[in-house]
Amino acid sequence: MSKFLVSRYSVLITQYYMIGDSMQEVDTQKIKAMLDQKKARMKICLAACASCSLCAESCFLFMSNNKDPQYMPSYKVVNSLGRLYKKKGKATRVMLEDMRDLIWQNCVLCGRCYCPFGIDIPYMISFARSILRSQGISGVFPHTLGAPEDESVDSQDPISP
Ligand code: SF4
Ligand code: SF4
Numbered sequence: 001m002s003k004f005l006v007s008r009y010s011v012l013i014t015q016y017y018m019i020g021d022s023m024q025e026v027d028t029q030k031i032k033a034m035l036d037q038k039k040a041r042m043k044i045c046l047a048a049c050a051s052c053s054l055c056a057e058s059c060f061l062f063m064s065n066n067k068d069p070q071y072m073p074s075y076k077v078v079n080s081l082g083r084l085y086k087k088k089g090k091a092t093r094v095m096l097e098d099m100r101d102l103i104w105q106n107c108v109l110c111g112r113c114y115c116p117f118g119i120d121i122p123y124m125i126s127f128a129r130s131i132l133r134s135q136g137i138s139g140v141f142p143h144t145l146g147a148p149e150d151e152s153v154d155s156q157d158p159i160s161p
Contacts, residue, residue: 049119
C-alpha cells in the first residue's frame, strides 16, 4: 500500500473514532442528580457573582495569558457549571466537550483566586470536572505546568451539599 493510502486510511480511522466519541449518549439524568445534590449552594454562588472581575487579578493563569477572558475565574465557572445549571443538566456531548479545556487546561485548582463575596471558584470548577468525568470526559492540564501531584482533590467534597 502506498504511503498516501496508509496516511489517508489513518485519517479516516481517526475521524471515525472522533465522530463515534461525539455521538456517545450523555446521561442527563445523572448530571441532573449531581447538580441537584449541591443546587442550593451552587445557585447562591452563581447568583452572587457580581461580574466585578476582582478574582481575575489573583489568577496567575489569567495574568500570564495576556488577561485572556477565557482564563478569568468567574468566566470559567459561569461557562461550565453555570451553563449546566441553566440547562438543568440537559447537556449534549458537544457542549460538555466545549467546556473541557476551560475547566482543565485553564485552571490548576490552586485556590489563589480571591472573591470578596466568598465564592469558592476552585470548588465549583472541581465540581464541574466531576460532572464531566461522570460522562467519560476528562481534560489535560496547562502543558507548561503538568498535572498536580494529587488530583484526588478534584473528586473530594470538602463541604457537604
Ligand atoms: S467570582 Fe467574585 S470576584 Fe469574581 S467576578 Fe464574581 S463576584 Fe467578582
Ligand atoms: S484556582 Fe484556577 S481560577 Fe483560581 S487562581 Fe488558580 S488557576 Fe486561577
